[in-house]
Amino acid sequence: MNCPNLISHLRKHVPLSDGDVALLYTYLRPASIKKKDFLLKEGQVCKANYFVEKGCLRMFYINNKGMEQITHFALENWWLADYMSLSLQQPSQFFIQAIEDATIVAIEAHQQDELFRKLPQLERYFRIMMQRAYAAAQMRVKYHHDYSKEENYKLFISLFPAFVQRIPQYMLASYLGLTPEYLSELRRKG
Amino acid sequence: MNCPNLISHLRKHVPLSDGDVALLYTYLRPASIKKKDFLLKEGQVCKANYFVEKGCLRMFYINNKGMEQITHFALENWWLADYMSLSLQQPSQFFIQAIEDATIVAIEAHQQDELFRKLPQLERYFRIMMQRAYAAAQMRVKYHHDYSKEENYKLFISLFPAFVQRIPQYMLASYLGLTPEYLSELRRKG
């Protein structure tokens, strides 16, 4: 099995014996995927929670104007899923796609409860991860309201200058909720 | 102790013996608070996770124009906290205030780990609650991008007609991220 980042990330938050790790391996499904491959498409049920070992994923949906609207990016050491679809096992409105060649590790929804029963530490680990993700979402709502789109753009590039180099402009525009044309204008201005 | 809603909510998601409940009680801090009382103010560390037994809370911050910007409401059976401040025990940028007389139950941050060690089911319960809250936050990002403010207003009043009756217009405007003046205009139009 080849998911060193996941194991060390788990061990940062909960104790895991070597035996636990061996047991865990029987529940993990690692995969290498190519740029533009999909892990989830609209209409499908989100069947797993995905950990990014290496590479970059995006989550997006098709908005009412027929355009791709990106809602999340996931880099190394992040979990990504449509948690509404995953929790309720109902069809998703989202797509999850690799924007670089990537190595991911999946925990399947139908095995998750059994895994958590055998390794209760994982219940704690994911409680911490979900609380962290929700905390970030709360802050995101704040920034979204508090700053104009121009300010949000400047904030984003100052916080994640390296990441901005990894993705095309139109994806950044989509994530920030503005048009590629307007982003282009903002870049020109400063 | 008087928190029937909390106990039945817990039992919907995890098993809890009567002994567990008795133990739990020693960690819960129930409180009655009056309309306009604060559970958290900007600059304070968020010291507890709050469950609403009865009544209604709001969470807001003071934006860069000096106005109150509401980010969350919490009704019966919802948990509310600034999870960034709660997790990291750092000063909050938010206020939490009752907008009706309310009965709440608090779990203090400094007792939470000890409580979860004694009742590991709670780790699972809060993993489910946080995952649910994060799932809702993901959908909220989608609605926020997908609909104009006018459409978001119409969607909100169609989804929560009873709740709209419980709060003043200016709070709804604040939550939806539009001015009271514009909301007034939308109401007039239909």
Added chain:
DNA sequence: CGGAATCTTGAAAGTGTTCAAATCAAGTGG
């Protein structure tokens, strides 16, 4: 009743979008 908070109205200004077209960059097959 009186004062404060809330809600409405209308005009002017700003922010961001749309549309159409031109330019630039990149991947592919020959």
Added chain:
DNA sequence: CCACTTGATTTGAACACTTTCAAGATTCCG
């Protein structure tokens, strides 16, 4: 390695949505 085709970015003008400001009307609460 070039030529071609497609995808990505830029430009500018017209337009749409939402805010701001100032004032007046209304409602709530002690």
